[in-house]
Amino acid sequence: MRTVRLVDVAERAGVSIKTVSNVVHDHPYVRAELRARVQAAIDELGYRPNLSARRLVTGRTGTILVAVTSIDVPYFGDLCQRLDRAVRNVGMQIVIEQTYATRESESAVLDQRERGLVDGVIFHSVTLSAEELAAHRLGLPVVLLGEAPAPAGVDHVKMDNVAAAAEATASLLAAGRRRVAFLGHERRGLSHTTGQRLTGYKQAIKAAGMSLDRRLYLRVDDYSPESGRRAVKDAIERGIGFDAIMCRDDLLALGALHALADLGRAVPEEVAVIGWDDLSIAAHLTPPLSSIAPDKDALAGQATRLLMERLNGYHGPGRHELVPYRLIERASSAATDSTVRGRDAAGSDPR
Amino acid sequence: MRTVRLVDVAERAGVSIKTVSNVVHDHPYVRAELRARVQAAIDELGYRPNLSARRLVTGRTGTILVAVTSIDVPYFGDLCQRLDRAVRNVGMQIVIEQTYATRESESAVLDQRERGLVDGVIFHSVTLSAEELAAHRLGLPVVLLGEAPAPAGVDHVKMDNVAAAAEATASLLAAGRRRVAFLGHERRGLSHTTGQRLTGYKQAIKAAGMSLDRRLYLRVDDYSPESGRRAVKDAIERGIGFDAIMCRDDLLALGALHALADLGRAVPEEVAVIGWDDLSIAAHLTPPLSSIAPDKDALAGQATRLLMERLNGYHGPGRHELVPYRLIERASSAATDSTVRGRDAAGSDPR
Numbered sequence: 001m002r003t004v005r006l007v008d009v010a011e012r013a014g015v016s017i018k019t020v021s022n023v024v025h026d027h028p029y030v031r032a033e034l035r036a037r038v039q040a041a042i043d044e045l046g047y048r049p050n051l052s053a054r055r056l057v058t059g060r061t062g063t064i065l066v067a068v069t070s071i072d073v074p075y076f077g078d079l080c081q082r083l084d085r086a087v088r089n090v091g092m093q094i095v096i097e098q099t100y101a102t103r104e105s106e107s108a109v110l111d112q113r114e115r116g117l118v119d120g121v122i123f124h125s126v127t128l129s130a131e132e133l134a135a136h137r138l139g140l141p142v143v144l145l146g147e148a149p150a151p152a153g154v155d156h157v158k159m160d161n162v163a164a165a166a167e168a169t170a171s172l173l174a175a176g177r178r179r180v181a182f183l184g185h186e187r188r189g190l191s192h193t194t195g196q197r198l199t200g201y202k203q204a205i206k207a208a209g210m211s212l213d214r215r216l217y218l219r220v221d222d223y224s225p226e227s228g229r230r231a232v233k234d235a236i237e238r239g240i241g242f243d244a245i246m247c248r249d250d251l252l253a254l255g256a257l258h259a260l261a262d263l264g265r266a267v268p269e270e271v272a273v274i275g276w277d278d279l280s281i282a283a284h285l286t287p288p289l290s291s292i293a294p295d296k297d298a299l300a301g302q303a304t305r306l307l308m309e310r311l312n313g314y315h316g317p318g319r320h321e322l323v324p325y326r327l328i329e330r331a332s333s334a335a336t337d338s339t340v341r342g343r344d345a346a347g348s349d350p351r
Numbered sequence: 352m353r354t355v356r357l358v359d360v361a362e363r364a365g366v367s368i369k370t371v372s373n374v375v376h377d378h379p380y381v382r383a384e385l386r387a388r389v390q391a392a393i394d395e396l397g398y399r400p401n402l403s404a405r406r407l408v409t410g411r412t413g414t415i416l417v418a419v420t421s422i423d424v425p426y427f428g429d430l431c432q433r434l435d436r437a438v439r440n441v442g443m444q445i446v447i448e449q450t451y452a453t454r455e456s457e458s459a460v461l462d463q464r465e466r467g468l469v470d471g472v473i474f475h476s477v478t479l480s481a482e483e484l485a486a487h488r489l490g491l492p493v494v495l496l497g498e499a500p501a502p503a504g505v506d507h508v509k510m511d512n513v514a515a516a517a518e519a520t521a522s523l524l525a526a527g528r529r530r531v532a533f534l535g536h537e538r539r540g541l542s543h544t545t546g547q548r549l550t551g552y553k554q555a556i557k558a559a560g561m562s563l564d565r566r567l568y569l570r571v572d573d574y575s576p577e578s579g580r581r582a583v584k585d586a587i588e589r590g591i592g593f594d595a596i597m598c599r600d601d602l603l604a605l606g607a608l609h610a611l612a613d614l615g616r617a618v619p620e621e622v623a624v625i626g627w628d629d630l631s632i633a634a635h636l637t638p639p640l641s642s643i644a645p646d647k648d649a650l651a652g653q654a655t656r657l658l659m660e661r662l663n664g665y666h667g668p669g670r671h672e673l674v675p676y677r678l679i680e681r682a683s684s685a686a687t688d689s690t691v692r693g694r695d696a697a698g699s700d701p702r
Contacts, residue, residue: 095414
């Protein structure tokens with residue numbers, strides 16, 4: 001295929017190459033009439049500016065790097081899709097990089113490896129500490145997402161995981177549940193995300209005047225449904241009693257529902273279950289799964305806005321913004337006759 | 352942050368700028384000793400070549416565009432993740448573009464819009480015909496994925512959807528099911544993918560000596576669980592009887608399981624269900640969902656290999672390759688006493 005060159009456009013429009021270049025690079029001092037003539041020639045000939053060359057002139061690529069753990073994790077697939085829309089809305093495009101949550105690849109995201117390819121980075125970091133993030137000489141605007149602590153100088157958007165976990169756990173206690181397990185404590189060390197959710201869970205238990213029982217922290221190897229299933233099955237087989245499970249996320253909750261069905265424990269009658277992320281499958285599980293729903297559109301929109309402000313010259317201190325969430329209550333955590341009796345006995349008001 | 356320039360590296364290594372440039376661009380005629388000295392200076396100073404400039408020299412970006420409908424569809428999230436790994440394995444990276452299955456954005460994928468940004472394209476096209484694909488002057492190597500027909504000249508990787516649908520439907524009939532519905536016929540016109548799966552379904556029905564019943568084609572507005580749930584619920588409420596459902600995909604199957612649970616129809620005793628894609632959630636649904644599992648690793652690997660061959664100079668005719676699949680049988684389609692009785696009455700051999 002023959003490439004249409006700048007000179008072809010100039011000939012067709014009857015202007016100089018410099019004028020075509022000015023139009024392509026959107027310089028302000030081109031007369032409207034000339035601009036229209038050049039644009040007409042560009043459209044007729046199907047000219048596409050060589051973007052690599054254009055970058056050298058404008059210094060902009062029009063591309064934002066989005067770095068997440070893995071897009072086959074439904075939460076990240078969903079988030080990337082919303083970031084894709086938000087970034088398109090401001091006339092740019094995204095490139096997605098998967099870090100698989102390794103320190104090497106997370107460092108590489110910040111390590112300028114992409115310099116010249118992207119204008120900025122939206123980064124859901126999992127493994128790096130605030131000190132490590134601060135130690136990187138960030139050559140590009142970066143907005144951080146997620147629960148890992150951010151250095152003061154860097155923009156950060158997240159939801160309040162502690163408050164959400166406390167609210168969901170409190171809703172189980174208010175419905176009369178007395179032994180609430182937490183599913184998703186990591187065997188290999190507590191992640192930032194799990195740490196905050198566990199903190200909220202503990203706050204709610206203590207606020208209800210109950211004592212913590214470490215046997216109710218159900219540990220997993222990863223966040224797969226299979227891990228959740230095994231953890232719940234093991235706990236029940238070891239005789240650990242509980243009448244509710246607060247899950248770190250919906251995939252673990254899916255595994256919990258599987259284990260409870262296998263062992264013949266009725267949900268929600270015997271065990272209530274609440275997940276996290278409100279994946280599109282949650283409403284269709286058997287029974288439909290209650291879940292904490294982060295406002296992912298707000299997350300994508302706020303991250304994009306903060307990054308664009310940086311790209312457009314904002315050099316002030318890091319902004320730390322929260323996005324809203326909702327606890328969506330479905331059948332998996334509904335109060336039942338027996339839990340209501342338990343609740344009344346415990347002195348709560350019936351609704 | 353101060354940028355390390357080519358000249359800084361040259362000074363540190365005590366060589367000319369030209370020599371540094373030759374090392375950076377991997378020219379073969381640099382002496383090993385000089386190359387080592389330059390590399391040491393690059394490492395010490397943390398020099399990163401300006402990739403946009405480098406592209407102008409090498410003509411390669413190291414980036415492959417992957418275009419799919421939407422990565423929040425779990426099948427595509429999963430596929431993109433495998434393509435990411437396969438492309439990394441050959442030392443390149445992917446950029447993901449979502450088309451949302453519109454004709455405009457699918458045309459734009461082929462329309463050289465990305466020229467200068469990527470070296471090649473792996474494209475799951477949904478809306479374009481082979482003629483439309485052929486009509487585009489493809490300026491870059493393209494490998495097509497999926498069920499849409501590909502022009503003869505273009506490389507294409509897919510699985511045999513007709514054979515897989517026939518096999519799954521036949522397995523339901525062999526287990527004694529007598530009225531198998533097909534869930535996922537699109538109200539707004541049959542897509543290539545659904546068309547092939549419906550064809551396989553019909554082949555199996557006819558091969559069993561049964562007649563087709565168009566009332567058993569359950570139509571949907573989209574491929575969401577909610578659409579699947581509504582279609583199955585409507586059919587049952589309209590009195591359409593069936594003892595099995597062959598679903599276009601797992602998300603529709605999830606909706607079917609939801610509707611059957613709501614209406615008190617036991618799965619698999621009263622209605623067997625088979626999905627498609629074998630999503631990671633399938634094994635954990637209640638009951639665990641039988642599903643057709645395309646070999647997604649093979650799909651990603653073969654597409655990457657074909658594209659790399661094109662990038663490395665292959666200019667021959669389009670290759671059309673098939674990837675394997677497996678029917679994973681789980682509880683949702685298990686034979687039951689009553690279906691076995693039905694099967695025996697119909698003269699099949701009991702297993």
